[in-house]
Amino acid sequence: MGENADDLILGIDLGGTKILTAVTDSQGNMLSREHSITPASKGRETVIQSILDSAHSALKQAGIAISEIFAIGIGAPGISNPETGILFTSPNLPGWQDVPLRDIIQSRLGKKAFLINDANAAALGEFYFGAARGARNFIYITLSTGIGGGIVIDGKIYSGAIGAAGEVGHMTIDDNGPICNCGNRGCWETLASGTALAREARQQIKEGVRTSILEYAEGDIEKVTAQVIHSAAEQGDSLAKELIARTGYYVGVGLANLINIFNPELIVIGGGLSNIGDMLLKPAFKTAGERAYKEAFQAVRFASAELGRNSGVLGAAAFGFREMRKSLRK
Ligand SMILES: [Zn+2]
Secondary structure, three states: OOOOHHHEEEEEEEOOOEEEEEEEEOOOOEEEEEEEEOOHHHOHHHHHHHHHHHHHHHHHHHOOOHHHOOEEEEEEOOEEEOOOOEEEEOOOOOOOEEEOHHHHHHHHHOOOEEEEEHHHHHHHHHHHHOOOOOOOOEEEEEEOOOEEEEEEEOOEEOOOOOOOOOOHHHOEOOOOOOEOOOOOEOEOHHHHOHHHHHHHHHHHHHOOOOOOHHHHHOOOHHHOOHHHHHHHHHOOOHHHHHHHHHHHHHHHHHHHHHHHHHOOOEEEEEOHHHHHOHHHHHHHHHHHHHHOOHHHHHHOEEEEOOOHHHHHHHHHHHHHHHHHHHHHHO
8 A cells, every 4th residue: 555656645625614634545545634624714825824734744644755646636615627726716715716726736735736626526535435436327415514516427527617517505496595605595505404404493493482402502592503403303302303304305305306307326415414314314315206207216326425524535635646647648
């Protein structure tokens, strides 16, 4: 493992709240793994410096010099073009507009780098090393504070005309629904994410609905999260159970759309909210089954993501490895 310098990749998973950096080999074995906080509110240069610091410590931890690295793969949130390496915009990184992130990292670290959307990176991680191994046509979704996605068609990530494909969280589910971070109304993630679940619970609590949810949030309505609601539901709180089932229903509406459009053989579901499990996913699958074409629904298999928080960093590394290989063949 890792004796061949052509085999070592530096993977970077830049998120709105955390930066994960790892030195891996092409088989997805991690030689080191660095975790730090994204200082998103401190602006772009501070974040970039944090990425570089994180990269240097991952290299140091693995005992590897940057010269021994084959390539760098970066997964970043928001809309980015893998061809140009430009991050157009990112709701999670305030002030980032048209940032040539790939070239910045490349020149500051002195090694060829490749940029991909974070959810697409996670999809690739699951494709190469996780729940989607062997699948040719699948969709990865991450149910978290928002909803991200990656679409793999014929074994390749589908990135669209400018790299913006796979933004499944922003398909419109309710044209009059809640306002989304993207500016639209009623996007899937405004109805089926952890943020949506918490927002609904707060609303019901404010309206005086009887529930024990607040007891699990130290009596502080601001501390009501999806996790807190899940705890209350597990103890039998009926509002909590109802809200999770309703969120599951909306998860299912979106799944039905994806199934009808893409006819995937597999949908891999990851993200913190999906850890709720059956209470959320049973109503989701039921709704998807009721709404999607019967034949397409029967053809799809659902699986939980296997790589947890490492899917993005491993996928970014695998992307960097393959793109580098491709560029050398040209
Ligand atoms: Zn949206």
